[in-house]
Amino acid sequence: MRRPIILSRIKSSIASDWSLDAIEVEKRRIQYGANDITEIHTNRWLELALNTIKDPMIWFLIITSILFLILKNYNQAIILFFAIIPLIGIDAFLHWRTQVSTQNLKSRLATFAIIIRNGIENKISIWEIVPGDLVVVSTGMIVPADGIIIAGKNIQIDESTLTGESFPAQKQLLSFLPDGLSDPAVESKHWGFAGTRLLTGTALLRIIYTGKETLYGEIILSALQTLQHRTPLQKAIDKLVFMLIIAATIFCIILAGARFYQGYGIIDALLTAAILAVAALPDEFPLVFTIFLGVGVYRLAKKKALVRRAVSVENIGRITCICSDKTGTITEGYFKLVQWFPTAPFTDRDLLHIARLASRNESGDLLDLAIIEETKQQKITTEKAIATFPFTEDRKRETALVSINTSRILAVTKGAPELILSISNISAAVKEIILKQIATLAATGYKILACAQSHIEKTTELAEPKNNYQFVGLLAFSDPPRKDAIEAVRHCRESKIHVLMITGDHPETARAIAKNIGLGKGEPKVMIAEDVKHYLQQNDGDYFRKIDVIARAIPLQKFDIVKALQSVGEIVAVTGDGVNDVPALKVSDISIAMGERGTQSAREAADIILLDDNFGTIVNAIAEGRQLFKNLSLSFKYLLMIHIPFVLSAAFIPLLGFPLLYYPIHIVLIELIIHPTALLVFQDLPKEGKLTPIQRHKKIQFFSWKDKLGILLVGTFSTALVILGFIFILHITKNVEHARALTFAILCFTSIAITIGLSSLRIWITRIIISAIIIILILLMQFSFSAKFLYFTPLHIDDWIFIILSSLVTLLLTKLL
Secondary structure, three states: OEEEOOHHHOOOOOOOOOOOOHHHHHHHHHHHOOOOOOOOOOOHHHHHHHHHOOOHHHHHHHHHHHHHHHOOOHHHHHHHHHHHHHHHHHHHHHHHHHHHHHHHHHHOOOOEEEEEEOOEEEEEEHHHOOOOOEEEEOOOOEOOOEEEEEEEEEEEEEOHHHHOOOOOEEOOOOOOOOOOOOOOEEEHHHEEOOOOEEEEEEEEEEEEEOHHHOHHHHHHHHHHHHOOOOOHHHHHHHHHHHHHHHHHHHHHHHHHHHHHHOOOOHHHHHHHHHHHHHHHOOOHHHHHHHHHHHHHHHHHHHOOEEEOOOHHHHHHHHOOEEEEOOOOOOEOOOOEEEEEEEOOOOOHHHHHHHHHHOOOHHHOOHHHHHHHHHHHHOOOOOOOOOEEEOOOOOOOEEEEEEEOOOOEEEEEEEEOHHHHHHOEOOOHHHHHHHHHHHHHHHHOOOEEEEEEEEEEEOOOOOOOOOOOEEEEEEEEEEOOEOOOHHHHHHHHHHOOOEEEEEOOOOHHHHHHHHHHHOHHHHOOOEEEHHHHHHHHHOOOHHHHHHOOEEEOOOOHHHHHHHHHHHHOOOOEEEEEOOHHHHHHHHHOOEEEEEOOOOOHHHHHHOOEEEOOOOHHHHHHHHHHHHHHHHHHHHHHHHHHHHHHHHHHHHHHHHHOOOOOOOOHHHHHHHHHHHHHHHHHHOOOOOOOOOOOOOOOOOOOOOOOHHHHHHHHHHHHHHHHHHHHHHHHHHHHHOOHHHHHHHHHHHHHHHHHHHHHHHHOOOOHHHHHHHHHHHHHHHHHHHOHHHHHHOOOOOOOHHHHHHHHHHHHHHHHHHHHO
């Protein structure tokens, strides 16, 4: 990982002999703000209380208990008031659990720091640190902000909070700044990052980033901001909930009218309608979605993928095509000049000298940096250019003019070999030899540049020569594929995710890299960007599904390629790092910016920012997104399967003229089963081993036809068990409390059976919840005191046999369907 050093914050110096004074500190605090990494300003307990009391079930219980007080039914009123306590407890726990991700990260931050100001060492709160501060970090201390290490020895840092790696990171001192760059990017080995801990040694850091600009702050701030946005899926769920509420309201009015008509009185009619309303209230759906969404954002952040928009969590698992850069995403992104081939009469040093003249420190170009590094090692010095003509996508070359004497200028240029050859005076035979050499080098995966020179007369107007260059030679750069790119591409291929590598490289270079990582099953189909226009004009988006690599491409072509792929039903993710990538990022279904080398414009346009610029991270995020969506679907499936018998039995038993099946206390107990099951069991289901193919459509579908059939059959079967069980036992025993106890137990054990069937008891929390429910139910229903308190009578052994058998059938149906 590399991060740029903003020189204006450190006065373009990393020397340890200067430090900020009080006046400068105050200026910087006004400019950059406090070093508030988490930016969590709300009272945690107040926020928890406000989220908890939003549960409509709590208000239902309060209003119902007040109603019982008015009727002077003090026993019921007291029971309901006490019933609120466990419900508040479980809701508070669930909301607290959604805070844990960011709060855990916050707890790992330092609370104080040792700083040097005015040459004096002092201990201050971390909130007071500003960019430019000198911070002393000793063994065991937590780094308070992001800074470069300028002094110290034997420095090892635990960076597991950021990278997940358990091994200590060896750190090195940054002894000098790279020459000529405005804001030079520096390797992570020279950085100390906020939230990491110094294991050995002592380090002196010059702080560059504070607050939300730190890597740690970006992770937390991303998760917090994302949860504030309403996504399309949330809006769809809101619409569903609204429709269900309207339907439930109409049903409640009908039920209340029927009970009153049957002669039960106005109070009974109101209570019956209220109980049905709460049973039918679909409050779990938006709650489950919101919590799952927050968990997804946090998990993706831990996978080094910062989510800037919540919709990304919904969409990322549905990706069917990835349009990816090559350099730094599929490859390591660090070029090294490994071979050079001068043409006669030029020597190796002549070629390197020409290449260095045509390179600029301040360009930030990785190829320029590789050339500069090699010429430093070769101790090749160069003259200063009097004019430069930078590389552009259209020109595909960079030219510099160097004064030789009062009347002559040396023009040097480097760029795409085909272009340099076309402007050079070279025979057809020699050109053919060089083209074969280029193809051979490119086929081995090297990135190739060509160099040329021209002597021109000095005039008042400095202009770039258009042709008549003397060809000097070729440069070969290595940029090997990332180690995990091969496995990531294999996962994509197995799951029918099409990977399209779009690069500006030579076709043979791109082909070699694509072959190495397994694109096209080792035989990638390569297309030159010039041919793209034809298929775009033909609106033949389907053709791009058959292509693995587009070479010699410019970023602006990505836009049209993405649109073409979307026109044939692909869900497209696009990676980008520059301003010219922004149009393609904007139009894509999932836009992914590079966190290490991406521009601010690209990051602002992106849905997701990769901290490590790694293609493998994209695939990991897809797998995480798919599992999140699957977990959410299972949770919704559970909610529907259990709500069908719950709501229908609460409605039809009173409509048939029988006494109330559920009292408010029963509603509370059932909610205490449903909430933790839906929000804990299915949220924590582990990620599956490999990605599975998905259908190419844009419409979000929670349930397949098989799922819908399963929900209908399990719900109908469970409803029949509850209603017929109540009627049958009431007919046999003439005891309403016995019939109520049996049907309540059937409903609760149906919930257990569905949970086991959908989750397969794969995680420890499932086993704990199931065991706790069974134990508590048996204790509550079989002890006379508690059974009487719940308007039950203890069940007989034959009742339990029937309950267990019906639960096993429900479990079998859930598994099969």
